[in-house]
Amino acid sequence: MQLKPVSLDVIAEAREEAQAVLATLMARLAPGEHVVRLGVDMEGQERPLSATLPITVEGDGGAEDLVGAEPKWLDNFVFLLTCGLAQTLCSGVLYLRSTGVDGQVTVRAWHLCWGALSECLAGEAAELLDGREPGAYADAFALHAPDDGEEDGGEAVFPPVAYTVL
Template sequence: MQLKPVPMDVIAEAREEADSVVLNLMARLMPGQHEARLIVTMEGQKPLTAVLPLTVEGDGSRDDMIGAEPARLENFAFLLTVALAQHLSSGVMLLRSTGAGTAGQDKVRVWTLFWGVLEETRSAEAADLMHGMLTGVDFADAFGVHSPDDDEDEAIYPPSAYRLL
């Protein structure tokens, strides 16, 4: 199946939202090692993945230094842009924080992506969703990553927007 073309204004809005999501995600990180992973599937296509290792140095304040490799940051934001702009997309975004769980286990937060909408999941739902794929981790509730001025942390592209397509 070939994906339908997406208008440039939709791409521009999706890029703005993707940049906002990445910035809001990074702003919520505590000091330590983290890895954001985005897995996107579009109808009839093989899954695509982007991985973004992040290092936060500081004391948990707004002055913390966040390190990210520019090429990986751009790849992550680009894939998220495509996923938000293409309403046939689905997948997950994971944030794995090294040693931040109980007994030093990694803590994982999961956001689901469906019909171009990225939504946070609760820890129990995330554990069910990732059953068998991740072991030896603590799941935590995902936090909102959309712009504060978005309605109820809702993405720019809710499923209802596609009823006219």
């Protein structure tokens, strides 16, 4: 694999954004079993690189819910997402498959392009994933922090390791 050189500052910013994206995602999950998958196309690769992150949420849907992900899966996922966010010529897809406590499966997707994740509407997600994921497709929610210049304009979000169950 041959990637365009990127400064350490860009990598650090991309890693911080990747962690914030996962923290935002984890904070939005309802109780149940979830699997987040990421595929990133990079220049010089024959096939996309991929990472999978299983996440379990236990609780009643309140602020005290326990969100768990194994550190080895979390680290791999953050690394690949960091690469995708830092390399603006990369493209890919991130999608979330959620199985609620009622057994219903919901699929949401985000398109990775030019160093950012864009939300897909339900129809776009179904087309992007080409029927590979069975379930009810839903509109994705925003994962990037709003870039409005306000430092602490909202509720605090802990880094993903705060949600990790060892």
